Amino acid sequence: MAISNYADFQAFVSDTMAKLGADAEFAPHERFWSTLSYDAFTQGTVPGISETVRIVTPGDAARSAFIQALKGEGMFTGSDFRRMPAGGPFFSDEQIAEIAAWIDAFCPNGDPAAGA
Numbered sequence: 001m002a003i004s005n006y007a008d009f010q011a012f013v014s015d016t017m018a019k020l021g022a023d024a025e026f027a028p029h030e031r032f033w034s035t036l037s038y039d040a041f042t043q044g045t046v047p048g049i050s051e052t053v054r055i056v057t058p059g060d061a062a063r064s065a066f067i068q069a070l071k072g073e074g075m076f077t078g079s080d081f082r083r084m085p086a087g088g089p090f091f092s093d094e095q096i097a098e099i100a101a102w103i104d105a106f107c108p109n110g111d112p113a114a115g116a
């Protein structure tokens with residue numbers, strides 16, 4: 001099922017974490033995907049980590065930290081940060097692809113007036 005808005009995205013990440021038996025409660029960024037506003041998530045940086053690491057680049061999943069984190073790519077190979085969720089278990093390729101499709105579609109939020 002395709003992710004069509006931010007609430008779907010938030011539920012998908014939280015549900016996947018629960019299925020994996022993973023929890024970011026004790027991470028420095030906590031469960032930021034479920035607590036941040038849509039604007040803070042799509043335009044801002046990772047809370048508790050850095051004021052420069054932007055969470056996502058809408059329209060460009062491959063360059064988005066959120067996707068690189070889940071794949072263990074870019075700055076998430078272990079020298080800067082570990083693959084996320086830190087310590088695993090990790091999201092499957094299919095689960096990551098669902099999230100990537102939403103980001104590549106410019107993070108639609110179900111608001112026709114905004115063209116999403």
Ligand code: HEM
Pocket residue numbers: 013017022023024025026027028029046049053055065066069070081082084085086087
């Ligand atoms: C988007 C960029 C992200 C950055 C920069 C980031 C950074 C970090 C850092 C610095 C830590 C603490 C050090 C460590 O445990 O390695 C951490 C821990 C963690 N992160 Fe992330 N993270 C990101 C995304 C994510 C995502 C998308 C998830 C899951 C969906 C996630 C889940 C976790 C978990 C489960 C921990 C360990 C918490 C614990 O110690 O119990 N992170 N993250």
